[in-house]
Amino acid sequence: MRISNLLAVLLSLSLFNMTDAIAGASGHAGHTPGTGSGGGGACTKARLSKFLPGHLATVAPEAEFSFVVTGIQSPDQVDVTVKTIPVEITGEDKDSFYLIKGKLPTELKNVTARINVKVNAKSPRCDAENGWLVKITE
CATH class of the missing domain: 2.60.40.10 (Immunoglobulins)
Structure with missing residues (x-):
């Protein structure tokens, strides 16, 4: 019984991490569009x-x-x-x-x-x- 509870918790945590990773990769991690999860977006230098x-x-x-x-x-x-x-x-x-x-x-x-x-x-x-x-x- 304990193992199944532990697996459920681990599965939930991994799903949250995957959701954060997907949001960060698409630039929607609570940042301004185009800035990505690193706080800075790509720019084209002259x-x-x-x-x-x-x-x-x-x-x-x-x-x-x-x-x-x-x-x-x-x-x-x-x-x-x-x-x-x-x-x-x-x-x-x-x-x-x-x-x-x-x-x-x-x-x-x-x-x-x-x-x-x-x-x-x-x-x-x-x-x-x-x-x-x-x-x-x-």
């Missing part, structure tokens, strides 16, 4: 590519630069700095990506500088950052 001029290229002061960003909804999500100086950019929608363009700051001459790109997502853990170096002449 991808940055096709940096022009290329890495370590020698350029004139105030030279133009450009790069491609995929996985964003607006160029307003993109911030660019060069040697911590904010740079004004423009974004051109090319259907599946944005072509971002800007100019190097006027005051930078005879220096190697990093063009630093940060993409701000809705969730900070989904932010993306990248950049490249250019040698600015006089």
Whole structure:
């Protein structure tokens, strides 16, 4: 008799665990949809590519630069700095990506500088950052 009671309790507990596992796997474990049981949902990080001029290229002061960003909804999500100086950019929608363009700051001459790109997502853990170096002449 005791063994059957014990089996009933174990069976009940295993069913509760299976229900929790199924709910957690489908994102319905009492969390916001899409967040799953781990407290964080999947995000698509933006991808940055096709940096022009290329890495370590020698350029004139105030030279133009450009790069491609995929996985964003607006160029307003993109911030660019060069040697911590904010740079004004423009974004051109090319259907599946944005072509971002800007100019190097006027005051930078005879220096190697990093063009630093940060993409701000809705969730900070989904932010993306990248950049490249250019040698600015006089």
